[in-house]
Amino acid sequence: MKYNAHINVMPLKELLDPQGKAVNNSLHNLGLTNINDVRIGKHISLQLEAPTKDEAEKMAREACKKLLANPVMEAFDLTLAEG
Amino acid sequence: MKYNAHINVMPLKELLDPQGKAVNNSLHNLGLTNINDVRIGKHISLQLEAPTKDEAEKMAREACKKLLANPVMEAFDLTLAEG
Numbered sequence: 001m002k003y004n005a006h007i008n009v010m011p012l013k014e015l016l017d018p019q020g021k022a023v024n025n026s027l028h029n030l031g032l033t034n035i036n037d038v039r040i041g042k043h044i045s046l047q048l049e050a051p052t053k054d055e056a057e058k059m060a061r062e063a064c065k066k067l068l069a070n071p072v073m074e075a076f077d078l079t080l081a082e083g
Numbered sequence: 084m085k086y087n088a089h090i091n092v093m094p095l096k097e098l099l100d101p102q103g104k105a106v107n108n109s110l111h112n113l114g115l116t117n118i119n120d121v122r123i124g125k126h127i128s129l130q131l132e133a134p135t136k137d138e139a140e141k142m143a144r145e146a147c148k149k150l151l152a153n154p155v156m157e158a159f160d161l162t163l164a165e166g
Contacts (some may be wrong), residue, residue, distance in 0.1 A: 004122040008126045023127075023150065030149050032142060043091045043126035044106075057113060066113050067106065083156040 002054040003048045004083040008074045009069045010041035044068055047083070056080055086131045087166035091125035092152045103163045117125040127151055130166065140161055 010074055013016045018040045024038040039048070050056035069076040094100045100122045107121040129146070133139035143161055152159040 010126065010128070015091040020127075024129075026150055027098065028127075030146075032146050032149075035146060036132075037128075039124045039128050041128075043093065043124045044103075045093070045120070045122050045124075046107075046118050047120040049119075057102055059117065063110055063113075063118060065116050066088055070097050 001050060001052070002083055003053065004081050005044075005046050005048055005056070005060040006079045006081075007044040007046070007060065007064060007068060007076055008041060009044065009064070010039060011073060012075055015073060018067075041074065042068075047056050053080060053082075059067075068073060084133060084135070084137065084153050085140075085166055086133060087164050088127075088129050088131055088139070088143040089162045090127040090143065090147060090151060090159055091165075092127065092130070092147070093122060094156060098156060120144055124157065125151075131163075136163060136165075150156060 020039040021039060024036065027035045048056045048059055050059055057080055064076045103122040104124060107119065107161055110118045131139045131141055131142055143163065145156045
């Protein structure tokens, strides 16, 4: 069975996000002054081949832990859909 | 009213995604050989202050078009929630 995984990897809330801060300031300079709290992370989409949804989720979590997210600085969330 | 916007900015399907390709290969090297079609983009979360949800969406789209996404190479999708 094929599954599509969508993974968001975001900087932890406790940490500064200098890229988000810079974009926040740029948006204000462009006149969009009602926008705040900009935070920027990664969005990863991938396709998995697994017998069950549980196994697909396990595999996606393993990919996040081993490679996609750095747990010292980032948190990830994961959604899976059949596809 | 405050709204939280979540924006995904992904490389267009027609374009190569060298970063995704590199991660795909690395996942295979780590033993996760059932993962394919890795594509990597940006996830942006931000907070908007707007009188209605429509106006909040309009503002978020403007931010995407003016700064967050490069339409030549990227597509964005947008979800809004009251917060």
